[in-house]
Amino acid sequence: MALMSKQNSGRTGARDRTGARDILVWDPLVRLIHWSLALTILLNGALVEEESKVHEWIGYIALGLVGIRLVWALIGPKHARFSAFPPSPGRAIRYLRDVLSGDRTVHLSHNPLGALMVYNIWISVIVIGSTGYMMTTISFFGVDWVEELHEVAFGWLLFSVALHVAGVAFDSWRSGVNLVRSMVSGRKAIPKGREIE
Numbered sequence: 094m095a096l097m098s099k100q101n102s103g104r105t106g107a108r109d110r111t112g113a114r115d116i117l118v119w120d121p122l123v124r125l126i127h128w129s130l131a132l133t134i135l136l137n138g139a140l141v142e143e144e145s146k147v148h149e150w151i152g153y154i155a156l157g158l159v160g161i162r163l164v165w166a167l168i169g170p171k172h173a174r175f176s177a178f179p180p181s182p183g184r185a186i187r188y189l190r191d192v193l194s195g196d197r198t199v200h201l202s203h204n205p206l207g208a209l210m211v212y213n214i215w216i217s218v219i220v221i222g223s224t225g226y227m228m229t230t231i232s233f234f235g236v237d238w239v240e241e242l243h244e245v246a247f248g249w250l251l252f253s254v255a256l257h258v259a260g261v262a263f264d265s266w267r268s269g270v271n272l273v274r275s276m277v278s279g280r281k282a283i284p285k286g287r288e289i290e
């Protein structure tokens with residue numbers, strides 16, 4: 094069993110009878126942070142009274158989750174690192190061009206367009222959390238632009254998450270790899286003979 098999981102986590106991974114490979118890409122911390130962050134956004138955006146202490150604490154948890162993830166992007170495993178998904182508009186455009194020409198390369202970390210979305214989501218959460226905190230300070234309490242920025246950044250985050258989920262669905266279809274499954278089990282099942290990046 095130990096041997097099998099070791100084989101499975103290698104770059105080449107174990108092959109099943111069809112020749113597909115199962116590669117461990119998302120460690121447990123990345124997965125835990127992902128689904129916890131999604132939960133905090135759902136709670137604060139839709140379920141929790143907005144002017145409550147609970148809202149504030151959930152907001153700080155969201156900030157903390159992003160903070161831990163950013164540190165993990167410096168010291169964590171390969172696919173979780175900044176170096177695996179650099180923010181590069183040039184690479185994102187090249188990815189789009191490749192996609193349009195029918196390319197089916199599988200990305201072990203985020204694809205270049207997904208990478209831009211990930212940074213956008215993290216920045217949005219940081220802006221929402223920081224303006225939330227500012228509203229509790231004497232200097233910024235009742236200051237209109239702070240409240241407005243909190244609200245506008247939340248709207249932007251919702252729009253981004255909608256695009257994010259659509260992007261996940263699209264790239265799963267394009268690449269033939271179930272990306273949602275990978276954010277649950279940690280593994281991407283790479284179809285036989287597929288280019289990997």
Ligand code: HEM
Pocket residue numbers: 123126127130131132134135162173202203204207211214215254257258261272273274275276
């Ligand atoms: C408020 C809701 C959500 C937020 C804020 C969010 C945010 C994020 C972030 C920040 C990442 C990057 C993960 C990392 O590298 O640590 C990510 C990746 C991912 N998310 Fe979400 N997400 C949300 C909802 C969802 C939902 C509903 C799904 C499933 C349908 C989903 C599926 C995924 C997948 C599959 C990835 C990895 C994509 C890849 O392989 O590149 N997310 N998400």
Ligand code: HEM
Pocket residue numbers: 133134137138143144148149150151152153155156218221222223224225226227228229240243244247
């Ligand atoms: C990062 C996660 C957070 C999300 C998703 C979030 C989301 C929201 C939303 C949707 C509203 C309602 C905006 C409106 O339509 O007026 C709101 C209001 C508010 N939030 Fe947050 N928030 C977060 C973090 C925080 C934090 C960390 C604090 C404070 C420590 C905070 C304090 C407030 C306050 C005081 C209001 C009421 C503002 C008003 O009356 O206009 N939020 N938040």
